[in-house]
Amino acid sequence: MVTVTTIKSAAETALDSAFERLAGVLPGAGAERRAAFARYAERGLPHRRVEEWKYTDLRAAMREAAPLAERPASVPAGTIDLGAPRFVIANGHVVSAPEKLPDGMTATPLREALTGGHPALSALGDPLAAGNAAVDLNTAFMTDGLIVEVASDRSMDSPVHIAFHNTGDAPFATAARVLVRVGAGASVTLLETHQGPDGVAYQTNTMVEIVAGDGAKVEHARLNAEGGAAIVLSTLSLRLGRETELTTVNGVFGAALSRHQVFATFGGENARASINGMALLSGSQHADSTLVVDHAEPGGESRELFRTVVDDEAAGVFQGKIIVRQKAQKTDGRMMSGALLLGEASAMYNKPELEIFADDVACAHGATCGALDEDLLFYLMARGLPKPEAEALLLQAFVGEVVETVGNGAMQDALIARIETWLRARAAR
Amino acid sequence: MPAVQETIDQVRAIDVTEYKYGFETLIESEKAPKGLNEDTVRFISAKKGDPEWMTEWRLDAFRRWQTMREPNWARVHYPPIDFQDAYYYAAPKASEGPKSLDEIDPAILDTYKKLGIPLREQEILAGVAPQNRVAVDAVFDSVSVATTFKEELKKAGVIFCSISEAIREHPELVRKYLGTVVPVTDNFYATLNSAVFTDGSFVYVPEGVRCPMELSTYFRINEKNTGQFERTLIIADKGSYVSYLEGCTAPMRDENQLHAAVVELIALDDAEIKYSTVQNWYPGDSEGRGGIYNFVTKRGDCRGRNSKISWTQVETGSAITWKYPSCILRGEGSRGEFYSIAVSNGMQQVDSGTKMIHLGKNTTSRIISKGISAGRSQNTYRGLVSAHRKAANARNFTNCDSLLIGDKCGAHTVPYIESKTSTAVFEHEATTSKISEDQMFYCLQRGLSEEEATALIVNGFVKDVLQQLPMEFAVEAQKLISISLEGSVG
Numbered sequence: 001m002v003t004v005t006t007i008k009s010a011a012e013t014a015l016d017s018a019f020e021r022l023a024g025v026l027p028g029a030g031a032e033r034r035a036a037f038a039r040y041a042e043r044g045l046p047h048r049r050v051e052e053w054k055y056t057d058l059r060a061a062m063r064e065a066a067p068l069a070e071r072p073a074s075v076p077a078g079t080i081d082l083g084a085p086r087f088v089i090a091n092g093h094v095v096s097a098p099e100k101l102p103d104g105m106t107a108t109p110l111r112e113a114l115t116g117g118h119p120a121l122s123a124l125g126d127p128l129a130a131g132n133a134a135v136d137l138n139t140a141f142m143t144d145g146l147i148v149e150v151a152s153d154r155s156m157d158s159p160v161h162i163a164f165h166n167t168g169d170a171p172f173a174t175a176a177r178v179l180v181r182v183g184a185g186a187s188v189t190l191l192e193t194h195q196g197p198d199g200v201a202y203q204t205n206t207m208v209e210i211v212a213g214d215g216a217k218v219e220h221a222r223l224n225a226e227g228g229a230a231i232v233l234s235t236l237s238l239r240l241g242r243e244t245e246l247t248t249v250n251g252v253f254g255a256a257l258s259r260h261q262v263f264a265t266f267g268g269e270n271a272r273a274s275i276n277g278m279a280l281l282s283g284s285q286h287a288d289s290t291l292v293v294d295h296a297e298p299g300g301e302s303r304e305l306f307r308t309v310v311d312d313e314a315a316g317v318f319q320g321k322i323i324v325r326q327k328a329q330k331t332d333g334r335m336m337s338g339a340l341l342l343g344e345a346s347a348m349y350n351k352p353e354l355e356i357f358a359d360d361v362a363c364a365h366g367a368t369c370g371a372l373d374e375d376l377l378f379y380l381m382a383r384g385l386p387k388p389e390a391e392a393l394l395l396q397a398f399v400g401e402v403v404e405t406v407g408n409g410a411m412q413d414a415l416i417a418r419i420e421t422w423l424r425a426r427a428a429r
Numbered sequence: 430m431p432a433v434q435e436t437i438d439q440v441r442a443i444d445v446t447e448y449k450y451g452f453e454t455l456i457e458s459e460k461a462p463k464g465l466n467e468d469t470v471r472f473i474s475a476k477k478g479d480p481e482w483m484t485e486w487r488l489d490a491f492r493r494w495q496t497m498r499e500p501n502w503a504r505v506h507y508p509p510i511d512f513q514d515a516y517y518y519a520a521p522k523a524s525e526g527p528k529s530l531d532e533i534d535p536a537i538l539d540t541y542k543k544l545g546i547p548l549r550e551q552e553i554l555a556g557v558a559p560q561n562r563v564a565v566d567a568v569f570d571s572v573s574v575a576t577t578f579k580e581e582l583k584k585a586g587v588i589f590c591s592i593s594e595a596i597r598e599h600p601e602l603v604r605k606y607l608g609t610v611v612p613v614t615d616n617f618y619a620t621l622n623s624a625v626f627t628d629g630s631f632v633y634v635p636e637g638v639r640c641p642m643e644l645s646t647y648f649r650i651n652e653k654n655t656g657q658f659e660r661t662l663i664i665a666d667k668g669s670y671v672s673y674l675e676g677c678t679a680p681m682r683d684e685n686q687l688h689a690a691v692v693e694l695i696a697l698d699d700a701e702i703k704y705s706t707v708q709n710w711y712p713g714d715s716e717g718r719g720g721i722y723n724f725v726t727k728r729g730d731c732r733g734r735n736s737k738i739s740w741t742q743v744e745t746g747s748a749i750t751w752k753y754p755s756c757i758l759r760g761e762g763s764r765g766e767f768y769s770i771a772v773s774n775g776m777q778q779v780d781s782g783t784k785m786i787h788l789g790k791n792t793t794s795r796i797i798s799k800g801i802s803a804g805r806s807q808n809t810y811r812g813l814v815s816a817h818r819k820a821a822n823a824r825n826f827t828n829c830d831s832l833l834i835g836d837k838c839g840a841h842t843v844p845y846i847e848s849k850t851s852t853a854v855f856e857h858e859a860t861t862s863k864i865s866e867d868q869m870f871y872c873l874q875r876g877l878s879e880e881e882a883t884a885l886i887v888n889g890f891v892k893d894v895l896q897q898l899p900m901e902f903a904v905e906a907q908k909l910i911s912i913s914l915e916g917s918v919g
Contacts, residue, residue, distance in 0.1 A: 051502065326836050341851035345818065350846035350857070359833040367846050370854035 012044050014065035019140060022068065026143065028114030029121075036139035039131065046133045055317040055349040056288040058133070061257050062231060066203050068143065069172035071095070076167045080193040080225070082410040086161040092143040092174035092204075104154030104186070110145035110177055120147045120181055123211055126237035128263040128294050134233040135261075138207040141175040148190075152183030152213065159189035159219075159408055166196035166204055166226070173203040184213035184241070190220045191411050194234070195254070196227040207235040214241040214268055221411045225418065226254035228283070235261045238275075242268030242297075249406045251415045252279035252287045253422060259288040259317075266293075266300040266328070274303040278402040278415075280395075280422045281314035282429075288317035293335075295328040295361075304335040307399045310346040311426060321353040324361050331361040339369035340398060342426075388427040395423060448711060448746075454539070454651050461518035463654075467491060470624050473518050477593045477627065480600060490613045490623035497617045503780040504809045504841060505749045507685070507722065515687060517625045519652035521569055564589055566630045566646045568659055578642065585641050587671075588633040592660050595631035602633055606664055610693040610730040610757070618689040618724040618751075622658045626691065629659035634669040634700075645674035648688075650710070650721065656687035663693070665700035667733065672703040677710050677746070683719045685748060690725045698733030698760065703741070706754075710746035715804070717776030720748025727754035728784075731763035731792075739766035740783065748777060753811065755784035758792035758820075765794040773806035773838070782812035782843075787823035787853065796827040803834040809841040816853035823853040 008016070019037050026033060045062060046053035069091035076090050085098035087107070094109045101107060113121060129135045150156065166174055182188055190210070196202060204226070212218050226232050232255040240246060250260050262275055279287045293302050308316035318337040339348040352365040372394055380390035399419060406412045461472045470491045474484040499510070564578035566589065582589050588599060596603050613623045630646045650657045665671050677688075688710060694702050704727075713720025723746075729738035740754040756765025767783040779802075785794035794814065802808035808831065816823040831840035846855050872882030 329836075339848075341848060341853075344851055345849070346851055347847070347849045349848075350844075350855075352842075352844060352857070354831075354842040355839070356831070356833065356841065357836070357839045359836050359838075364858075365842070367844070367857040368855065369846065369848045371851045 009045065009059055009062075011059075011062045011065040015137070016041065018065060018067065022141070026141065027111045032125075033140045036136040040133050040136040040140065043133065052132075052290065052319070055319070055351075056257070056259050056286065058259075061286075062203065064171065066171040066173040066201070068092070068141065069166070069168055069174050069202075072167060076165045078195075079163050079165045080195060080223070080414070081163075082159075082161045082191055082193070082408075082414060084159045084161040084191060084410065086163055087146060088163045088165060089145065089176050090165045090167060091172065092145075092176040094144050094146065098160075102156040102158050102160065104151040105156060105160065105188070106149045108147045110142065110147055110179075113147050118147055120149065120179060123181060124177070124179055124209065126209060126239070126263050126265070128265050128292060129235065129237060129261070132235070132261065134205060134259070135207060135235050138175050138177060138205045138233075138235065141173075141205070142177040142207075143175055145177040146179070148178070148180045150180070150182045150186045150188045153185040154183070155186065156188045159191055161191040161193070164192065164194045164204070164206060166202055166230070168197065168200060168202060171201045171203070174205070176206045178206075178208045180208070180210045182210065182212040182216040182218055185215045186213070187217035188219070189408055190218070191408060192220070192222040193225065193414075194223065194232070195225045196230055198227045199229055200227055201229045201231070202227065203231045205233040207237065209237040209239075210246070211239045212241055212244045212246060215243045216241065216245075218244070218246040219407045220246070220248040221406045221408060222248070222250045222260075223411065223414055223418070224250065224252045224254050224258060224260070226258070228254065228256060230255045232258040234259070235263070238262065238264040238273065240264070240266050240268060240271040240273060242270065244268065244271045246271075246273045247405060247407065248273075248275050249402060250277040250289070251403070251418065252277070252281070252289075253418050255285065255287070257286045259290065262291040264291070264293045264302070266295045266297055266302070269297045270299040271297070272301045274305075274405060276305045276402045276405050278307045278399040279316060280309050280399065280419065281316055282311040282422070282426065283314060284312070285314040286317070287314075288319070290317075290319040291321070293320070293322045293333065295322070295324045295331040295333065298328050299330045300328060301332045302334070305402055305405070306337040307402050308337070308339040308348060309342065309395055309399060310339060310348055311342040313343065313345045315347040315349070317349045318367070319351045319353070320365070321355060322363055322365070323355045324358050324363060326357045329358050329360045331358065331363065333361070333363040335365040337367045338398070340395065341369060341371055392423040392427065450709065450711070458519050458521050458652050460516045460652070460655070463516055464513040465515075465517055465625070469517050473625055473627060476518060476520070478597060479593075480596065482604070483596055486608075486613070487624050490620050491625075493614050494617070494620040494624055497614075497620055499617050503751050503811070504807060505751060505778040505780050507749055510687065510722070512621075514654075516652065516655040517658070518627055519655040564642055564644050566591060566644075568628050568630075568646060568648045569651060581641070586635040586638055587640050588631065589644055590631055592626070592629045592631045592662060595662070599631070599633070602664065603631070603662070606693070606695055607662055608693075610695060610728050611691050611726050616726060619691050619726040622660060622689050622691045622726070626658045626660040629661040629690070630663075631661070632663040632671060632673065634665045634671045636666040637668045638666075639669065640671040643672050643674060645676065648675070648677040650686055650688065654684065654686070656689065658688075659690045661690070661692040663702055663704070664695045665697065665702045665736075667698045667700060670701045673705070675704070675706045677708055685713075685719060686721050688721050688723050688725070688747075690727075692725070692727040692754075694729035694738055696729065696731050696733060696736035696738050696763075699735050700733060701737040701739075702729065703739045704729070704754070705741040706743065708742065708744045708746050708750070712746050712775055712777050713748040715775045717748070720777075721746065722749045723747035723752060724749075725752040727752065728757065729755065729765070730757045731760050731765060733760045733763070735762040736760050737764040737766075739768070741768045742770070744769065744771040744779065744781060747779075750777075750779040750781050752781045753784055755786065756794060757786045757788065758794060758823075759788045761789045762791045763789060764792065767794075767796045767798070769798045770801070771799070771808060771810075772801045772803075773808040774804045775806060776804070777806040779807070780809040780811055782810045784813040785815070785825055786813070787816040787820040787825070790819070790821045791823070792820055793824045795825070796829070798829040800829070800831040800840055801834065802831070802838040802840050805837045807839045807841070809843060811843045813845040813847070814855055814857070815845075815847040816850050816855070818849045820850055821852045823850065825853075825855045827855075827857040
């Protein structure tokens with residue numbers, strides 16, 4: 001047998017030396033950081049021979065590892081405002097917090113918590129994401145972020161917006177981490193926006209963890225409006241209690257390469273989650289949506305709806321896995337991924353997986369991909385719509401189904417505005 | 430929704446403890462020395478009377494195999510296999526090229542009789558055996574012991590013989606096609622097979638010929654501690670048609686035995702190959718002791734325009750199944766089909782599925798897979814549908830359903846759907862309620878309930894294919910057809 005020794009890539013070598021240099025400087029959690037980095041280092045950056053990263057070869061895409069960004073002195077200009085109380089996390093550091101938080105909500109900057117200690121810290125980390133390189137790298141390098149706590153049985157009177165804004169002229173890297181603990185019976189809406197400069201090859205790795213108590217209601221929406229040259233890794237960890245209800249929607253417009261991972265654990269009976277996403281891709285963009293839904297308790301219901309529009313030479317990836325454990329009888333899981341390929345060289349990779357160990361469940365998945373329906377186009381054009389407009393209408397309807405699942409009006413408007421901009425740009429090409 | 434009682438009973442009837450083919454035939458046999466090295470390969474090659482090019486081909490494969498690693502991506506778990514602790518060649522003594530059936534050891538003929546496979550043409554013609562006339566190539570451990578109806582096939586111009594005979598008698602055809610669909614270095618087990626394959630069937634159907642009868646091979650592992658490595662090569666020349674069936678069984682033993690076959694199909698312009706398998710290798714006992722490790726590479730190449738390859742499989746046996754009959758749709762307008770029913774019981778592990786690789790324009794494929802797991806078994810469907818950039822207007826429809834009986838087993842689905850052209854339309858679904866909307870509408874309109882309509886459409890579809898299996902192979906298949914779709918979990 002021939003043993004294969006992998007030669008470290010430039011990015012891997014740079015990550016090694018960056019960690020060595022920064023291990024003592026980064027705030028707190030020294031042992032956790034070292035353990036996480038060691039787990040990552042064992043296998044290095046994931047590549048196409050690693051099953052979960054088969055379609056997103058991070059090792060090949062990340063030629064360099066950029067240095068961690070500095071903390072900007074103030075809120076960068078142009079940070080997205082959704083008219084809700086807003087935290088601004090610039091380059092991985094909290095630079096602004098709302099003057100007034102909704103009643104029943106408290107927030108602590110993660111940096112402060114890591115250095116000074118915080119009771120919620122023990123909730124950091126998701127066992128379902130064990131061994132995931134993006135998560136381990138985030139844990140190893142996290143610079144700052146938030147710990148948000150929502151008191152039990154309180155209904156928040158306004159949504160909370162966390163705006164991640166990356167700025168800089170030369171390549172840089174950021175690693176922010178947010179933990180949201182929602183008390184039993186509480187309800188909250190969380191909005192995330194991510195933006196950054198076009199033309200700068202920056203790398204971001206964020207992780208948001210939402211731990212929702214029994215009977216809590218959580219609405220979460222995320223907008224990826226990152227710069228066109230960025231490599232964007234993001235992880236959303238969802239841990240649901242008994243009868244928790246949660247909706248999350250991710251809208252992807254930006255980044256050269258993006259990968260949004262969702263790890264959802266149904267840790268209590270009769271929890272319900274709806275996990276949705278849409279992406280509009282053009283040029284040579286590559287967007288990956290990966291999700292793992294783990295039904296560990298009986299009676300859970302999960303709905304996943306993903307819509308991807310791929311133009312030019314762009315590529316879309318959808319990997320969804322529903323696990324139903326032996327105990328999780330009466331689980332109802334439905335996953336659907338649809339893709340429209342517009343360019344001749346557009347590509348879509350679908351991998352909807354089911355892993356079922358209980359016999360009294362209803363699980364289904366579907367995946368389709370193809371071009372715009374000629375009949376529908378013909379129908380619209382026969383009614384006098386020019387082709388570009390007819391196409392735009394159909395595309396809007398296609399991703400619209402996902403946008404409709406966003407409960408927050410301001411976020412919905414922001415997504416619709418981006419969709420319209422994208423369609424106008426497409427028509428102009 | 431849990432499985433209905435009727436289904437549970439039917440699956441129980443084919444449980445591992447009910448394995449009917451577990452007897453052993455006591456005959457003297459000749460074996461290669463235990464273990465695997467270049468000498469073993471040369472020994473096999475000499476036994477088979479290979480020409481020099483074949484010996485070299487095998488040795489080259491063996492050298493490459495030594496540099497390869499066992500694949501570990503499938504959802505199957507087993508202790509490491511000691512490839513040196515097995516015999517790679519076992520043949521019934523004095524069976525080297527029997528002139529007629531009378532020269533074959535009666536014990537072997539008896540074995541096939543017990544299995545329900547008639548080898549005597551006169552018996553078949555006299556109506557002793559079932560009516561359907563099927564030409565059979567019987568492979569016993571490492572050698573082909575008999576091939577029936579050769580003369581009649583010859584009249585039609587069809588060549589049907591063992592692969593070792595083909596290597597000697599038709600080297601030009603073998604050299605032209607062998608290893609062109611499954612290259613020598615395709616994967617660990619295919620490479621091992623290339624080095625040590627002992628027998629298997631060879632079929633050549635000349636241009637414009639519709640093969641006058643069904644062809645079949647019946648594989649039997651009898652000897653202890655041996656592996657079976659057969660190689661099948663089927664070539665359908667322009668405009669021809671052939672239907673081929675394969676059956677397999679083995680005695681009950683506490684040890685695990687290895688079966689690593691390679692099957693290559695080649696369909697030229699307008700040709701059609703239909704390949705059906707009823708796989709019933711010994712699955713091991715209810716505690717998971719013994720059973721066959723079935724690591725098989727099966728692949729068809731639709732090389733010509735409008736060619737068609739269809740795989741049908743009924744899988745009930747083997748301790749471990751690792752098998753993905755695939756179609757390379759190269760010719761313009763070619764079509765690939767895969768119909769599968771995989772039932773796992775006891776401690777069986779199945780990781781099976783298909784690959785439909787669309788390379789040519791206007792290629793179409795269809796995948797229908799039903800997995801049923803019971804006992805403590807694990808049943809995985811793993812499939813790939815891909816469209817190359819030039820595969821304009823490629824179409825695929827995939828439907829895979831699985832059913833669990835009991836809460837100690839698992840059913841998994843791992844489909845890969847890769848499209849690199851905008852005009853390809855791929856649909857994958859795993860719900861029984863979502864078949865073609867048109868068909869559904871038609872049935873509903875005529876007063877059927879949605880469930881009745883679904884059962885009618887899918888069952889009717891599967892039945893259609895399975896009914897074409899001859900009766901002697903279809904005992905298990907027939908039982909499975911009636912399994913209700915109720916309780917499908919996607």
